Amino acid sequence: MTGLAFLIPIALGMGLLGLVAFLWSMREGQYDDMDGAANRILIDDDEPLEEDA
Amino acid sequence: MNAPALLTPDDARPLVSTRFTVPGMKCAGCIGKIERELPKLAGISAARANFSAKRVAISHDPALGEDALTAALLALGFEAQPVADNPMGVEVEERKRLNRALGVAGFGMMNVMLLSVSVWSGADGATRELFHWLSALIALPVIAYSGRPFFASAWMALSHKRTNMDVPISIGVILATCLSLYETITGGAHAYFDSAVMLLFFLLAGRALDAEMRTRTRAGIGALLGRMGKSASVIAPDGTTRRVAAKDLEPGMLVLVAAGEALAADGEVVDGISAIDNAMLTGESAPEPVGPGSAVHAGAINLSAPIRVALTRVAEDTAIAEIARLMDEAGQSRSHYVRIADRASRLYAPVVHSLAALAFIGWMIAGAGVHQSLTIAIAVLIITCPCAMGLAVPAAQVVASGALLRRGLLVKDGSALERLAEVDIALLDKTGTLTLGEPRADVTALGTEARAVALGLAQASRHPLSRGLAAALLREGVQPATIDNIREESGIGLTATWQGVAVALEKPEGEAQALATTLRIGDAAQIIIFADPMRSDAAATLAALRADGITASILSGDRAAPVEAMGRALGLTAQAEASPQAKLAALEALKSQGRRPLMVGDGLNDGPALAAAHASIAPGTASDASQQAADAVFIGEGLMPVALAVRVAKATMRIVRQNFGFSIAYNLLAVPLAVFGLVTPLIAAIAMSVSSLVVVANSLRLAGAAK
Numbered sequence: 091m092t093g094l095a096f097l098i099p100i101a102l103g104m105g106l107l108g109l110v111a112f113l114w115s116m117r118e119g120q121y122d123d124m125d126g127a128a129n130r131i132l133i134d135d136d137e138p139l140e141e142d143a
Numbered sequence: 144m145n146a147p148a149l150l151t152p153d154d155a156r157p158l159v160s161t162r163f164t165v166p167g168m169k170c171a172g173c174i175g176k177i178e179r180e181l182p183k184l185a186g187i188s189a190a191r192a193n194f195s196a197k198r199v200a201i202s203h204d205p206a207l208g209e210d211a212l213t214a215a216l217l218a219l220g221f222e223a224q225p226v227a228d229n230p231m232g233v234e235v236e237e238r239k240r241l242n243r244a245l246g247v248a249g250f251g252m253m254n255v256m257l258l259s260v261s262v263w264s265g266a267d268g269a270t271r272e273l274f275h276w277l278s279a280l281i282a283l284p285v286i287a288y289s290g291r292p293f294f295a296s297a298w299m300a301l302s303h304k305r306t307n308m309d310v311p312i313s314i315g316v317i318l319a320t321c322l323s324l325y326e327t328i329t330g331g332a333h334a335y336f337d338s339a340v341m342l343l344f345f346l347l348a349g350r351a352l353d354a355e356m357r358t359r360t361r362a363g364i365g366a367l368l369g370r371m372g373k374s375a376s377v378i379a380p381d382g383t384t385r386r387v388a389a390k391d392l393e394p395g396m397l398v399l400v401a402a403g404e405a406l407a408a409d410g411e412v413v414d415g416i417s418a419i420d421n422a423m424l425t426g427e428s429a430p431e432p433v434g435p436g437s438a439v440h441a442g443a444i445n446l447s448a449p450i451r452v453a454l455t456r457v458a459e460d461t462a463i464a465e466i467a468r469l470m471d472e473a474g475q476s477r478s479h480y481v482r483i484a485d486r487a488s489r490l491y492a493p494v495v496h497s498l499a500a501l502a503f504i505g506w507m508i509a510g511a512g513v514h515q516s517l518t519i520a521i522a523v524l525i526i527t528c529p530c531a532m533g534l535a536v537p538a539a540q541v542v543a544s545g546a547l548l549r550r551g552l553l554v555k556d557g558s559a560l561e562r563l564a565e566v567d568i569a570l571l572d573k574t575g576t577l578t579l580g581e582p583r584a585d586v587t588a589l590g591t592e593a594r595a596v597a598l599g600l601a602q603a604s605r606h607p608l609s610r611g612l613a614a615a616l617l618r619e620g621v622q623p624a625t626i627d628n629i630r631e632e633s634g635i636g637l638t639a640t641w642q643g644v645a646v647a648l649e650k651p652e653g654e655a656q657a658l659a660t661t662l663r664i665g666d667a668a669q670i671i672i673f674a675d676p677m678r679s680d681a682a683a684t685l686a687a688l689r690a691d692g693i694t695a696s697i698l699s700g701d702r703a704a705p706v707e708a709m710g711r712a713l714g715l716t717a718q719a720e721a722s723p724q725a726k727l728a729a730l731e732a733l734k735s736q737g738r739r740p741l742m743v744g745d746g747l748n749d750g751p752a753l754a755a756a757h758a759s760i761a762p763g764t765a766s767d768a769s770q771q772a773a774d775a776v777f778i779g780e781g782l783m784p785v786a787l788a789v790r791v792a793k794a795t796m797r798i799v800r801q802n803f804g805f806s807i808a809y810n811l812l813a814v815p816l817a818v819f820g821l822v823t824p825l826i827a828a829i830a831m832s833v834s835s836l837v838v839v840a841n842s843l844r845l846a847g848a849a850k
Contacts, residue, residue: 094270098277101257109250116242126194132171 158188158202161212163223165199168192173221180219187215199223238354244289245351248344251285252337256828259337263825275327275334282336286320289343292350308488308533311495315528316342322521333518338525338827345530345835349537356541357556375400375407378451389441392457400445400452408457412437415450418606419443430606442747446606447631482558483796484536487803491532499523502818515820523817525827527810531834535802538842543795546848552760552777552784559774562758563792565739569688569785570729570752572744573699573706577681577713579780580745580764582611582673586619589662593669595624597662600637600648603629608660609637609648611673636660678782682713687786691793693741698726700748726752743785745769760785794848802838809834 115121168174174192177199181190186204193200201212209225216223258274266274293316297309316339323334375398376384384399389407392398397413400406406419418430421443430446433439439452441461456462499520506516540557547554554560574580586594598621601613626646629639636649647663651670662669678684685695697717699706710717718729726744730752733740742749742756745765753759753772761773770776777784813830816822 094273102254102281105250105254109246112246113243116239116246121242123193123195126174126192129171129174129194133175 157205159205160200160202161209161225162198162200163212163216163225165192165197165216165221165223167221168194168197168199176219177216177221181215184215187212238351241292241347241351241354244292245344245347247285248289248340248347251281251289251340252344254281255285255337255340259824259828262334271332272327272330275323275336278334278336279324279327282320282340283324285340286316286343289340289347290316293343293346306489306492307485311488311492311524312342312346312528312533314496315524318521319525322518333824335521335525335824335827338824338831341828341831342525342528342530345831346533349534352541353537353557356537356544356554389457392454394454394457396454398452398454400450402445402447402449405444406439406441406452408454409438409440409461410452410454410456412439413451413453415448417448417450418446420446430608482536483561483799484532487532495524495527498527498814498818505818506820519817519820522820522822522827523814526813526817526822526830528831530831531806531809531838532803534835534838534842535806536799538839539795539798539802539845542842542845543791543798543848546846547775547784547788547791550784550787551779551781552775552788554775554788555773559758560792560795562739562774563741563788564796566741566758566789567693568733568738569693569695569741569743570698570733570756571695571715572746572749573697573701573709574675575745575764576743576762577697577709577782578675578677580675580762582608583676584608584612584615585672585674586612586615589669589671592624593662593664594619594621596626596641596646596664597648597671599623599626599641600629600639600646600662603639604631604637604648606631608673612648612660612671677709677712678780680781680783684782684786685713685715687783688789691786691789693789698729698742698744698752700726700746723748723751727755730755741789760788791845791848795845798842798845802841805837805841806834 165177168177174194177192178190181187181199181201186207188202188204190199190201192198199216203212213223213225255278258278262271262274290313293309293312296307297313300307300310319335319339323336323339326332326334374386374388375392375396377387377392378384378397378399387396392408398408398410402417412433412435414435416432416434418432419439420430421440433450438455441464502523503516503520506519507513511519536557540560543560544554554563571577586597589597594616598613598616601609601616602623603626604610624641626639626641629637631637636647638645638647638649640646641664644665645663646665647661649661649663651659651661659670659672662671688695696715697706697710697713697719698721699717699719700721700723701719703719706717706719709715721729726749730740730742734755734757739757742752742759743761744753744759745762747769749761749765750769750772753761753769758775759773760775760777761769763770763776763778765773765776775788777788809830813822816826
């Protein structure tokens, strides 16, 4: 029984952490531009871009 | 949007943010180019592209106007239009609210389930009571927060003396929560917190999918919109000009329309010779020459030279506003359409609620106490709560619209898919729908050198013929020649020098060949002919529609001869020279015969017909208003997405009906268990998740439907 006193708050805390992370990422606009995020990985920062992209 | 006020301590002047829609943003390179090159210009501090919405937010010095920023984007090779502050704010907010509610419900479901599993596996006495209390502590705020979309919608329906899918959901959730709370307080064995929260989670997932589908396609269509003139340069009697917003214009005002500018009101040209692009109004691509005395309409774009226009009709009186009013009226009938989920729930809710009431009365008569009878009645409500039904429609529609999106068709919402599945006759416009609606140059006769020169010249102009020629040459892989001293003279053409030789793209001699241009290199001249070709798969699309039992015919505003020629070529009956009112009347006549017409068209003259049709589709090149009136927009050169849309819509409705069938079969099995008091929270949880998973899995079969 004493184990529960630790385990339940830990389980709840981790769940809350996940929820807070989700709400934070939504507020930060992480899901606003899903296709853009997929494309941005292809942008090469070091080289000048081609003219007719 | 959510960015904090853009104020740096060193910078005295606050920056302002302006948003542009940039439809031409198509790849990673475009994002990189815009975000890297724009801030290099003086006055622009940052640019941020949103690829999904095809928008760019620029934070800049307030001294820099919208025109300068549009020009800066054009210099990078992107056409852009400034957009109003937050046109889709309400929908985005609704989607975010649903996503937050979904996150909270997911958190609650996982934690309550963790405690419930312990109870099911044998926890009893003080441990069970503790776990029930913990579940209640988690579930009550979660249900209060995540259930709001359903409670609000159910309350709305009830206060209008109607019922919808949310009424049985809300009653089930609220009763299950109250009963579980009572059981927890009295130390009872069965609490249904997990079922209530899980139900909300699955249903919210369905709602969030539905909202996601709507905003995604709205963003796609919004990116294609926004070309009508929003203001005009009014010339005062003393010769000075000032910008006046479209709504403040008055008849009799004299306005100056620069080349490339869109007209904001109807009027008559008093000075200047130019050509205007009426594509927004008629869908007709060939530029129309105008001179003093010509009537011009709001929405037309002045192509070559500045003109002075005396305004005749403004704001609500323009031809465009008149058509918009017709569309608005025609669209009213569509709002009466009842979606399949609500039709199902009209039958479903009374049956379920009477079953629960009967179970209560039956057990009371059989001698069980009030508490036990009530528990059983509520178990009936929980087990029949339309969890799978709530997912049956959105899951199938979201998968189908995703499949269609990959094939170049944006469906606006679920109701559009439902109506598309029901059409039995198709009416197609000619220009821009059966044909591509843009001039295509025939460049086969040109030699290598001529091609390079023609491309070098054509690239320098924004005239539709030049752009059509440049596009055709670029498709052939031609490299442009280096051309110097390019001059564009309105109504005549382009002149320049190439390797010391005088070259030109000119209007051909004689008026007969309206859609042609003369390429002159030195003394040699060649005529390049433009045509508006039929979409290559038009015949195949019509055959596919016929295979689905849909007869097609042409309904065009164009002259009789070309329409009949096209009708003969495709084997269709054709009605030509139809005004917007005549098109509307043709659709109303079909509807009064009990037919369900599909309208495919692009011009503003098709707008009222698109709004009145049972379902409608517009090409991505269509006028703004038509895209807004249509249920779906297809992109690209093929017409096949139209036939595909109908086929996928039918497949979707098949899957939806299967999903409903499964939900009903599941209820037929589960309800007797509940009525006889055999349902425990464990059985309810298993039954609910299994039925939801089956429905989602069945819907996923649509992913390949658009192949």
